Amino acid sequence: AQTVTQSQPEMSVQEAETVTLSCTYDTSESDYYLFWYKQPPSRQMILVIRQEAYKQQNATENRFSVNFQKAAKSFSLKISDSQLGDAAMYFCAITVDSNYQLIWGAGTKLIIKP
Amino acid sequence: SQTIHQWPATLVQPVGSPLSLECTVEGTSNPNLYWYRQAAGRGLQLLFYSVGIGQISSEVPQNLSASRPQDRQFILSSKKLLLSDSGFYLCAWRPPNSPLHFGNGTRLTVT
Numbered sequence: 001a002q003t004v005t006q007s008q009p010e011m012s013v014q015e016a017e018t019v020t021l022s023c024t025y026d027t028s029e030s031d032y033y034l035f036w037y038k039q040p041p042s043r044q045m046i047l048v049i050r051q052e053a054y055k056q057q058n059a060t061e062n063r064f065s066v067n068f069q070k071a072a073k074s075f076s077l078k079i080s081d082s083q084l085g086d087a088a089m090y091f092c093a094i095t096v097d098s099n100y101q102l103i104w105g106a107g108t109k110l111i112i113k114p
Numbered sequence: 115s116q117t118i119h120q121w122p123a124t125l126v127q128p129v130g131s132p133l134s135l136e137c138t139v140e141g142t143s144n145p146n147l148y149w150y151r152q153a154a155g156r157g158l159q160l161l162f163y164s165v166g167i168g169q170i171s172s173e174v175p176q177n178l179s180a181s182r183p184q185d186r187q188f189i190l191s192s193k194k195l196l197l198s199d200s201g202f203y204l205c206a207w208r209p210p211n212s213p214l215h216f217g218n219g220t221r222l223t224v225t
Contacts, residue, residue, distance in 0.1 A: 033213070035213055042218075043202055043218075043219050043221070044216065044218050044219065045158075045204060045206075045216035045219075046216075047213050047214070047215070050213050091157060091158065093158075100146055100148075100163075100208050100214065101160055101163060101173070102158070102160070102214065104157040104158045104159075105157055106156065106157045107156075107157050
């Protein structure tokens with residue numbers, strides 16, 4: 001079975017600064033996908049970034065990047081140049097299943113201070 | 115383009131009443147479809163997923179059921195709502211070789 005742990009219930013960062021959200025996971029599979037999703041106050045769930053486990057290169061999407069440490073089973077999200085619109089709940093998730101059943105972390109609430 | 119529609123956005127229902135939430139996907143065929151529930155301040159819990167018409171897998175035994183009467187339609191139902199059914203319900207679908215895409219969600223309050 002897979003598990004995902006987000007140990008930071010809440011994080012805050014000053015606007016324009018950089019923040020890193022932590023995520024660790026556990027799986028016995030060698031092939032899997034990892035995700036970060038963002039859920040703003042509107043409650044819509046939005047994909048931020050995806051990482052394939054077989055790829056050693058860390059995924060990046062504009063101001064969002066991940067630090068994927070496969071051996072340590074760690075998948076942190078770095079947000080650079082934080083903006084007010086980045087304020088949201090951030091969820092880390094993993095799937096090893098061909099039917100794409102995601103296992104979700106409990107989420108981290110990110111607060112952006114103006 | 116491919117889009118997902120979920121309705122209603124908000125619903126207030128009394129205990130013991132029935133429930134029907136609908137989700138449809140446009141612009142694709144034979145998608146994998148999913149129903150998730152999110153309790154306040156919590157992560158997502160997978161309720162049901164479907165890989166085809168009439169094919170429903172249940173992840174959590176509970177007061178809810180799901181049906182897929184058409185290829186791009188996924189319905190979440192209950193015959194009698196409980197207070198514990200309150201929450202935020204999200205429908206999602208997955209294009210081939212792509213991550214999940216979510217609907218806008220339904221906030222259900224059972225009174």
